[in-house]
Amino acid sequence: MLELTGASPDRMMVRLGPFDGAADPSPNAVSGVIGSDVIRVWTGRWSPPSGSDSCRHPNAQPTVLGRVMVDGSDLVFLPRLPFLSGQVYTACVARTDLDDFAERSGVSFVWPGHAVELTEPVMWLVMSMSAQPVGSAPTVTEVWPEEQLVPDNLLRLYVHFSEPMLERDVEQSVRLLDEQGIEIEDAFVAIPNGLWDPSSTRLTLFFHPGRIKRGVGPRERLGPVLESGRQYELVVGGDLSSRRGASLETEVRRRFEVGESDRRSPRSEAWRLASPDGPNGELTITFDEALDRAQLETAVVVQKELQPGVYEVVAGSVEVSKDARIWSLTPQTSWLPARYRVTVSSSVEDLAGNTPLRLFDVAISGIEAGSRPGSIRRSDEPQSAVEWFFEVSRREGGASDESEGQVE
Amino acid sequence: MKRLLALACAVAGLVVLAPLVSGLSSSADEQIRQSLESGNADPKSMSVLVFSPDGILFIGDSKGGAVFAVETKAERNDDAEPIQLANVEAAIAARLGTKAEEVMIHDLAVHPVSYEVYLSVSRGRGDWESIWQLPNHVADAGILLKVTHDGAIEEVALDNVRFARIALPNPVAADKKHPFMTELSLRTDTITDMALSGDTLFVAGLSNEEFASALWRVPVPFEDGTSATTVEIYHGAHGTYETHAPIRTFVPYELGGEQHILAAYLCTPLSLFKVKELQDETHLRGRTIAEFGSGNYPLDMVVVEGETSDRIIIANSNLPLIIVDSDDIEAFDGQIIEQPEQYSAGVEHVKRSGTGIQQLDLMDNRFLVTLQRMPNGSLDLGATPLRRG
Numbered sequence: 001m002l003e004l005t006g007a008s009p010d011r012m013m014v015r016l017g018p019f020d021g022a023a024d025p026s027p028n029a030v031s032g033v034i035g036s037d038v039i040r041v042w043t044g045r046w047s048p049p050s051g052s053d054s055c056r057h058p059n060a061q062p063t064v065l066g067r068v069m070v071d072g073s074d075l076v077f078l079p080r081l082p083f084l085s086g087q088v089y090t091a092c093v094a095r096t097d098l099d100d101f102a103e104r105s106g107v108s109f110v111w112p113g114h115a116v117e118l119t120e121p122v123m124w125l126v127m128s129m130s131a132q133p134v135g136s137a138p139t140v141t142e143v144w145p146e147e148q149l150v151p152d153n154l155l156r157l158y159v160h161f162s163e164p165m166l167e168r169d170v171e172q173s174v175r176l177l178d179e180q181g182i183e184i185e186d187a188f189v190a191i192p193n194g195l196w197d198p199s200s201t202r203l204t205l206f207f208h209p210g211r212i213k214r215g216v217g218p219r220e221r222l223g224p225v226l227e228s229g230r231q232y233e234l235v236v237g238g239d240l241s242s243r244r245g246a247s248l249e250t251e252v253r254r255r256f257e258v259g260e261s262d263r264r265s266p267r268s269e270a271w272r273l274a275s276p277d278g279p280n281g282e283l284t285i286t287f288d289e290a291l292d293r294a295q296l297e298t299a300v301v302v303q304k305e306l307q308p309g310v311y312e313v314v315a316g317s318v319e320v321s322k323d324a325r326i327w328s329l330t331p332q333t334s335w336l337p338a339r340y341r342v343t344v345s346s347s348v349e350d351l352a353g354n355t356p357l358r359l360f361d362v363a364i365s366g367i368e369a370g371s372r373p374g375s376i377r378r379s380d381e382p383q384s385a386v387e388w389f390f391e392v393s394r395r396e397g398g399a400s401d402e403s404e405g406q407v408e
Numbered sequence: 409m410k411r412l413l414a415l416a417c418a419v420a421g422l423v424v425l426a427p428l429v430s431g432l433s434s435s436a437d438e439q440i441r442q443s444l445e446s447g448n449a450d451p452k453s454m455s456v457l458v459f460s461p462d463g464i465l466f467i468g469d470s471k472g473g474a475v476f477a478v479e480t481k482a483e484r485n486d487d488a489e490p491i492q493l494a495n496v497e498a499a500i501a502a503r504l505g506t507k508a509e510e511v512m513i514h515d516l517a518v519h520p521v522s523y524e525v526y527l528s529v530s531r532g533r534g535d536w537e538s539i540w541q542l543p544n545h546v547a548d549a550g551i552l553l554k555v556t557h558d559g560a561i562e563e564v565a566l567d568n569v570r571f572a573r574i575a576l577p578n579p580v581a582a583d584k585k586h587p588f589m590t591e592l593s594l595r596t597d598t599i600t601d602m603a604l605s606g607d608t609l610f611v612a613g614l615s616n617e618e619f620a621s622a623l624w625r626v627p628v629p630f631e632d633g634t635s636a637t638t639v640e641i642y643h644g645a646h647g648t649y650e651t652h653a654p655i656r657t658f659v660p661y662e663l664g665g666e667q668h669i670l671a672a673y674l675c676t677p678l679s680l681f682k683v684k685e686l687q688d689e690t691h692l693r694g695r696t697i698a699e700f701g702s703g704n705y706p707l708d709m710v711v712v713e714g715e716t717s718d719r720i721i722i723a724n725s726n727l728p729l730i731i732v733d734s735d736d737i738e739a740f741d742g743q744i745i746e747q748p749e750q751y752s753a754g755v756e757h758v759k760r761s762g763t764g765i766q767q768l769d770l771m772d773n774r775f776l777v778t779l780q781r782m783p784n785g786s787l788d789l790g791a792t793p794l795r796r797g
Contacts, residue, residue, distance in 0.1 A: 041505070064503060064505040065503045065504065081531050087505065191583075192583045
């Protein structure tokens with residue numbers, strides 16, 4: 001018999017059987033890609049006529065393009081293009097094809113202790129990709145910022161999905177509603193095919209900057225998108241679908257409140273580093289205000305000094321607190337006795353797009369209190385806004401700060 | 409078979425002497441070959457396919473705004489009969505694991521050495537719902553297939569091949585939308601057609617200029633110095649000068665000892681441009697010499713050389729094959745600069761049966777290879793012998 005052991009848009013896994021005893025999933029004599037004709041796959045449902053000894057389609061329909069590989073005890077068919085939902089496929093394995101393969105390659109299908117003996121000359125199965133592809137529907141896992149209260153000049157929202165999504169225009173699918181459920185037109189910048197991260201799991205929504213910056217046309221004409229003291233709801237439509245063709249099914253709503261404008265640069269001199277308190281301890285940085293979480297992923301770099309001036313990035317898992325004010329790193333391997341450097345890029349932005357060095361929006365009428373006159377844009381922006389060093393001592397395995405935060 | 413006979417009727421009387429002389433000498437082909445490097449060619453959308461005489465495949469990538477030159481593997485097959493295959497879409501669909509109506513063929517090119525038929529294909533037709541679902545308009549052709557002489561459909565792998573890529577200067581931006589089909593990014597029309605002539609690859613399409621319609625001249629082998637000329641023509645059916653609409657299909661053609669571009673536009677003017685006037689960063693107005701009629705989309709164009717004169721064969725979305733004699737083009741020294749009173753005007757032309765032909769190519773001087781939507785809905789790969797005479 002031919003048993004379907006797994007199916008997803010990018011693969012069909014089958015197992016040959018039955019064997020004497022259970023098939024052992026440990027590595028076998030054959031592995032990797034073994035060509036294309038050991039499993040033959042066709043669209044549609046059909047069965048070989050009885051007495052047939054080869055996989056031959058009654059209407060000579062061509063097979064689906066793909067490759068076959070061996071994975072443990074499974075034969076895996078990898079289609080050239082993903083299997084489609086709603087489409088029926090028939091897979092067929094013939095003893096003659098296995099024999100041909102064995103002859104060609106000099107290896108036979110041997111699971112430990114079991115040479116493959118097909119009980120019948122031809123075995124087939126019919127697989128149907130259900131309208132909702134195998135597995136659960138994709139979900140929205142997070143929306144950043146997570147804080148309920150955001151400034152009225154919030155620059156971006158990030159929507160995270162549980163799996164890679166189909167990149168397409170999102171204007172029709174992603175909407176912003178006010179308290180009355182009335183849609184706010186032109187809230188986000190329209191970007192062809194949406195602005196997705198390389199893994200297609202994070203969608204960035206830019207509030208229209210022309211409606212954030214004071215004194216520019218769109219804001220004068222349409223007003224700001226968000227107004228302090230009001231509530232809004234982001235609606236992500238259920239029609240967004242993943243690359244494997246599964247849609248969200250239900251729309252996702254995320255409500256948030258809007259507070260005062262944030263027209264101050266993050267004050268990097270107020271950021272604090274807490275060095276790890278043990279060989280596997282967390283390194284944490286506390287910021288003076290919520291920062292852009294997506295940017296924090298690359299803005300903070302922890303390096304170990306190998307020799308003076310030569311550094312290696314410390315790998316580990318990074319957590320950012322819900323309020324996006326605390327960044328922490330748990331190292332993959334223990335902190336070793338060495339000097340470590342921690343840097344935070346000067347281009348990291350707060351929720352309103354202000355960096356330690358410049359404001360996103362400067363009032364035409366004058367510079368507001370709390371901003372940094374003359375620092376709207378500097379071509380020679382340094383790489384890092386803050387640089388700290390700390391040393392892990394040999395004796396304790398713990399760490400001690402060598403220096404306070406040094407503000408550029 | 410009957411269907412093919414019908415097409416044979418359509419082009420009976422076409423006289424052929426020699427293959428279209430628009431390619432490279434084999435030494436030039438050798439030069440291109442030497443300029444290629446091994447790697448993975450990754451065109452984002454294979455909008456247009458053109459072969460050099462020796463089998464270098466040029467792929468116009470609208471979405472990527474670039475042209476690729478890719479070496480192909482082919483066995484010489486001089487005695488080969490042309491490949492014919494009914495319901496190509498169904499055969500491709502079976503290979504791509506889908507239904508025939510989800511297959512779209514964007515371009516066809518006959519390999520000049522093996523005579524296998526190369527097809528750039530997309531599975532799925534994108535989100536765009538329009539009656540004008542025609543190649544080059546929906547979805548990205550992401551897979552290159554060939555039909556072999558035994559009627560099989562195989563993928564032509566583009567990884568680990570010898571290739572070169574050149575970016576077109578200033579292709580139309582992805583966020584520019586079609587003026588009335590607002591779902592449609594103009595980027596799909598970055599490259600609408602290409603043709604090789606001597607050491608120049610001519611590329612028609614849309615640039616990002618105010619007058620968007622463009623003709624690029626790309627040096628072959630690829631090197632710096634691509635020229636970009638924006639072009640416009642008078643379009644009688646619309647009674648206006650077209651600066652945005654791109655050329656849909658064209659051929660380089662010599663007239664009166666001078667190299668020209670003979671270009672067809674939507675709806676359906678035929679115009680001439682002098683190649684020597686295609687200067688970089690200039691704007692050029694062509695001479696409209698015919699109006700074949702509105703409500704039509706010219707899809708493909710080939711030149712069949714004859715003993716005394718040549719025939720230009722144009723395939724159309726809604727009109728039958730249109731055939732223009734080169735003598736008639738030579739003889740026509742006027743131009744259309746106002747709305748014609750009749751449905752068609754200008755250079756003499758004949759209309760022949762052959763509706764639904766979406767793609768044309770020549771197999772040497774012997775056969776006209778076509779993809780034709782038949783009355784039963786099937787898209788058939790066919791070939792019509794071109795008689796010598």
